[in-house]
Amino acid sequence: MSEEKYALELREITKVFNRGTVNEKLALSGLSLNLLPGDFVTIIGGNGAGKSTMLNAIAGVWPVDSGRVIVDGTDITALPEHKRALYLGRVFQDPMNGTAATMDIEENMAIASRRGQRQTLRRGVSAKEREFFRERLASLGLGLEERMTSKVGLLSGGQRQAITLLMAAIKKPKLLLLDEHTAALDPKTAAKVLEISDRIIEENQLTALMVTHNMRDAIAHGNRLIMMDEGRIIYDVRGEEKKNLHVKDLLAKFEEVSGTEFANDRMMLG
Amino acid sequence: MLAYFSSLSFLTLLRALPGSVAQGMVWGIMALGVYITFRLLDFADLTVDGSMAFGAAVCVMLIRGGVHPIVATLIAFLAGMVAGLVTGLLNTLLGIPGILASILTQIGLYSINLHVMGKSNQPVSVDNYPLLVSLRYVTGSAKSRAFFFLGMVIFLVVLICVLYSYFGTEQGQAIRATGCNPNMARAQGINTNFIKVLTLMISNGLVGLSGAMYGQFQGAADVNMGRGAIVIGLAAVIIGEVLFGKWTVKRKAAFGWTLGAVIIGAIVYYLVYQFVLWLKMPSEDMKLLSAVVVAVFLAIPYLKEKKSQRKGAKA
Numbered sequence A: 001m002s003e004e005k006y007a008l009e010l011r012e013i014t015k016v017f018n019r020g021t022v023n024e025k026l027a028l029s030g031l032s033l034n035l036l037p038g039d040f041v042t043i044i045g046g047n048g049a050g051k052s053t054m055l056n057a058i059a060g061v062w063p064v065d066s067g068r069v070i071v072d073g074t075d076i077t078a079l080p081e082h083k084r085a086l087y088l089g090r091v092f093q094d095p096m097n098g099t100a101a102t103m104d105i106e107e108n109m110a111i112a113s114r115r116g117q118r119q120t121l122r123r124g125v126s127a128k129e130r131e132f133f134r135e136r137l138a139s140l141g142l143g144l145e146e147r148m149t150s151k152v153g154l155l156s157g158g159q160r161q162a163i164t165l166l167m168a169a170i171k172k173p174k175l176l177l178l179d180e181h182t183a184a185l186d187p188k189t190a191a192k193v194l195e196i197s198d199r200i201i202e203e204n205q206l207t208a209l210m211v212t213h214n215m216r217d218a219i220a221h222g223n224r225l226i227m228m229d230e231g232r233i234i235y236d237v238r239g240e241e242k243k244n245l246h247v248k249d250l251l252a253k254f255e256e257v258s259g260t261e262f263a264n265d266r267m268m269l270g
Numbered sequence B: 001m002l003a004y005f006s007s008l009s010f011l012t013l014l015r016a017l018p019g020s021v022a023q024g025m026v027w028g029i030m031a032l033g034v035y036i037t038f039r040l041l042d043f044a045d046l047t048v049d050g051s052m053a054f055g056a057a058v059c060v061m062l063i064r065g066g067v068h069p070i071v072a073t074l075i076a077f078l079a080g081m082v083a084g085l086v087t088g089l090l091n092t093l094l095g096i097p098g099i100l101a102s103i104l105t106q107i108g109l110y111s112i113n114l115h116v117m118g119k120s121n122q123p124v125s126v127d128n129y130p131l132l133v134s135l136r137y138v139t140g141s142a143k144s145r146a147f148f149f150l151g152m153v154i155f156l157v158v159l160i161c162v163l164y165s166y167f168g169t170e171q172g173q174a175i176r177a178t179g180c181n182p183n184m185a186r187a188q189g190i191n192t193n194f195i196k197v198l199t200l201m202i203s204n205g206l207v208g209l210s211g212a213m214y215g216q217f218q219g220a221a222d223v224n225m226g227r228g229a230i231v232i233g234l235a236a237v238i239i240g241e242v243l244f245g246k247w248t249v250k251r252k253a254a255f256g257w258t259l260g261a262v263i264i265g266a267i268v269y270y271l272v273y274q275f276v277l278w279l280k281m282p283s284e285d286m287k288l289l290s291a292v293v294v295a296v297f298l299a300i301p302y303l304k305e306k307k308s309q310r311k312g313a314k315a
């Protein structure tokens, strides 16, 4: 047991895809990371750096090859994906991914609010829950509380991401995982969803990991920033030092450590 | 030509129609099972061809062995569930792709059904046993016919109400979420493998029940009676959607009406079947016709989407 209780400990995580084939890819290379409770970490890095793979390793989408994943002192490395859901809230890049399109808004929220419990034969949405969901939805300021029995598939990408955020936070998870969750949205909607993310993290005092392709966002949000390359963390700043960062500092850092230029990458500078 | 038309007796058709409606009601239960796997779980389950005959074989042999038809029919429901369990475990525990897993169960059931019956066909006569359903109730007196249809309608309405309530429970929501978006379901803590197995069991339970009723209805269980059942089930689902799809979505309790539409789809299927027979088209061609109709209607939404995408790309 470590002296300090971390919200998340990644110990020497290694993940190889397609081992033994020509497509063999070392996606995580002995990656370690410790987060304190309440840390809000933004993650940047080039395409294929392993950012999504790191979040997927935490979420248990597939087993890792070696290393441990410890959330709030509990080793969850051996747990299947659906059992880890108790500890985690997740929002994905594709707005289609986080919700069930053919189900009502309130049904999606009800499923999220039972995360980690057994599904019984009780009514899917009770009157009491409905009131709670209405209040949560109203807090988004998008008017969705008036459309609780609409199918989620009828909503825009931004509305779906906002609902997915609510769902992710509804059980106050030990860790919130946001994987480029504004990348598929237009700039205005993206800004709105980011603002909602900030508020939800703050209100619930969540520990969060947020992957973003926008360096300015990475600097402006959270209390800590990490840069990844080739399945490792190559840069890690926090506090005042992070606040005073500029995009050009990050570019310089990337070139210094990885020896390649960012310019030809998908990464957005603005 | 004239001789052909004059040989068609409208009265014969009329007389055959109640039997077709009854048959459609019985097969409609199977179609509900297909709807649950195909539309709700998004799993193409070919187990049904085997579990239909399994339900019939188990039920008929139990009745012949002196078990009351009600009990025998319920046991056939459980037998169908076991068939679904096998497919589910082959898929989730052993990692065999869904369609293949269900074909393996279906093929295995063929031999099992022969063992259950001892031969390929076993009769059960309404003269000797108090069967729950029988074609003879339909062709008999007006009173027995009215009684039969009243009973069937009540049973189907109750069944639809039960399914409607079930799919509104926490467990039912987990099934629908798993079918709609398995990634989301797992991220929300749903054990999608367990849900798959559970749903396959419920679906094949209904198919086994339908088989048990159809065995009694026609007075015999036959090892081949489920052959092509999946296509009939899909046809019923699609006919229901085409005829009532637009209408049901606007209703309150839309899902309940959708289930009702599946049963009506099965009834329409057997009415068309009767009509085609009446036109003296060879009945062997009915399966080909069904397959073509199902293929066309499954293709339509896909082609529509492709067309609108092409339009979008041009714009």
Ligand SMILES: Nc1ncnc2c1ncn2[C@@H]1O[C@H](COP(=O)(O)OP(=O)(O)O)[C@@H](O)[C@H]1O
Pocket (backbone or CB within 6 Å): A017, A018, A025, A027, A045, A046, A047, A048, A049, A050, A051, A052, A053, A054
């Ligand atoms: N499920 C997978 N199967 C095979 N290769 C994968 C898989 N997921 C990711 N990879 C590979 O691992 C590397 C890291 O991917 P990823 O973590 O998605 O990068 P990013 O930092 O852009 O999110 C890439 O080379 C990618 O192609």
Ligand SMILES: [Mg+2]
Pocket (backbone or CB within 6 Å): A051, A052, A053, A180
């Ligand atoms: Mg990624």
